Amino acid sequence: MNEQRTWAYESRTSGLDGIRRVMRPRRALAADEVRVKVAAAAINYRDYALAIGDYLPQMPRPYVPLSEGAGVVTEVGRDTSRLKLGDRVLGHYTSAWLDGAFEPSFHDSKVGGPLDGWLAEEVIMPANALLPVPEGWSFEQAASLAISGVTAWHALGDISALQDRFVLIEGSGNVSLMALQLAAQAGARPIVLTSRQHLASELQQCGAEAVIGPGDTATRLERIMWFTGGRGVDLAVEVAGGDTLMSLVLPAMATGGRVAVVGFLDDSHVHGDLVGPLLKGLLRLEGISVGSRRHFEELLAFMRAHQMRPSIAESFAPEDIQQALVHRPQALGKVVVVMDEQGEARRFHVKHQPDIHR
Numbered sequence: 621m622n623e624q625r626t627w628a629y630e631s632r633t634s635g636l637d638g639i640r641r642v643m644r645p646r647r648a649l650a651a652d653e654v655r656v657k658v659a660a661a662a663i664n665y666r667d668y669a670l671a672i673g674d675y676l677p678q679m680p681r682p683y684v685p686l687s688e689g690a691g692v693v694t695e696v697g698r699d700t701s702r703l704k705l706g707d708r709v710l711g712h713y714t715s716a717w718l719d720g721a722f723e724p725s726f727h728d729s730k731v732g733g734p735l736d737g738w739l740a741e742e743v744i745m746p747a748n749a750l751l752p753v754p755e756g757w758s759f760e761q762a763a764s765l766a767i768s769g770v771t772a773w774h775a776l777g778d779i780s781a782l783q784d785r786f787v788l789i790e791g792s793g794n795v796s797l798m799a800l801q802l803a804a805q806a807g808a809r810p811i812v813l814t815s816r817q818h819l820a821s822e823l824q825q826c827g828a829e830a831v832i833g834p835g836d837t838a839t840r841l842e843r844i845m846w847f848t849g850g851r852g853v854d855l856a857v858e859v860a861g862g863d864t865l866m867s868l869v870l871p872a873m874a875t876g877g878r879v880a881v882v883g884f885l886d887d888s889h890v891h892g893d894l895v896g897p898l899l900k901g902l903l904r905l906e907g908i909s910v911g912s913r914r915h916f917e918e919l920l921a922f923m924r925a926h927q928m929r930p931s932i933a934e935s936f937a938p939e940d941i942q943q944a945l946v947h948r949p950q951a952l953g954k955v956v957v958v959m960d961e962q963g964e965a966r967r968f969h970v971k972h973q974p975d976i977h978r
Contacts, residue, residue: 628740629941630682634673636942639685654703654747655695659759659960661738662688664767664794668945670733679734686957687713687731689738690753690762700747706972708753711738712913713766715749719914739938739957751916754924764930764954765919767910768794772802773919774911775857775880783807786848788856788872790864792819795882797931797952799857801826805926811847813840822952837867844872853877862887870897878904932956
């Protein structure tokens with residue numbers, strides 16, 4: 621009897637050239653697992669940093685990259701009743717973190733490293749780590765939220781408390797864009813810092829009340845304080861770290877403000893007086909590591925209620941993964957990888973839907 625095999629892209633060595641397409645044996649499901657035919661996956665900075673070895677260089681290889689994805693259920697384990705063949709699903713990133721506080725052991729359950737990710741013909745995941753695709757969404761849209769969307773949602777905190785609050789957002793990357801759109805929809809007053817001045821109009825259309833372009837730190841800080849009437853911002857979604865955090869974000873905070881630290885695009889090290897500004901302004905500095913399945917469910921419910929959908933900038937084929945990982949689109953939105961160009965997952969979904977005319 622011939623062994624069934626499926627294709628996947630593995631990161632076998634550090635560097636983009638270390639990502640190769642391979643054929644793998646098709647293993648049987650555990651009782652609580654689900655097999656998903658992958659239709660689309662999406663790119664995050666984490667995927668690039670892992671692939672080149674800048675992030676978690678000690679992580680074992682090979683592994684299948686890409687932490688976000690969506691597809692169609694093609695097989696379910698014997699103890700799985702909440703999903704059925706043909707269901708359109710999207711994947712949760714920290715697959716073991718379902719609710720409550722984060723536990724250190726959850727790091728080992730992250731999809732796209734160390735667990736295999738979505739850059740493959742099919743994935744196997746625990747049933748609890750899969751959520752239904754919202755009605756009317758494309759697979760590409762559904763594949764674009766597990767990291768960037770959930771991180772933004774978690775960083776914003778109590779969404780109902782943002783009405784008329786000043787929210788500082790750095791950049792126009794995936795997390796920042798989602799934070800902007802969610803905050804604006806919640807009635808906040810977003811201020812966006814960007815080095816890409818040509819995107820100012822688009823950022824305003826997404827809800828930014830003020831867009832502050834390139835400039836020296838003193839000038840940018842002055843503009844923030846002017847826009848907030850000298851009060852400062854109530855919440856900052858901090859993605860840069862380093863000198864941006866120390867010299868711009870902390871001085872721009874209102875008394876009692878909160879800084880949600882979600883990244884370190886500039887530098888993970890800080891130099892200078894960190895404790896002084898925190899004590900003087902009674903500030904809260906909180907590290908954000910994406911979120912739980914509960915966070916994801918809340919995000920999807922909010923987006924459905926407000927008729928929001930993720931923005932897609934460009935798409936690539938899986939064989940162009942090296943280019944996709946380094947590509948920076950001119951437009952706002954996510955870079956996605958269309959895994960199912962022949963539409964097999966889509967046809968499988970239609971074939972296994974109940975016939976309402978019977």
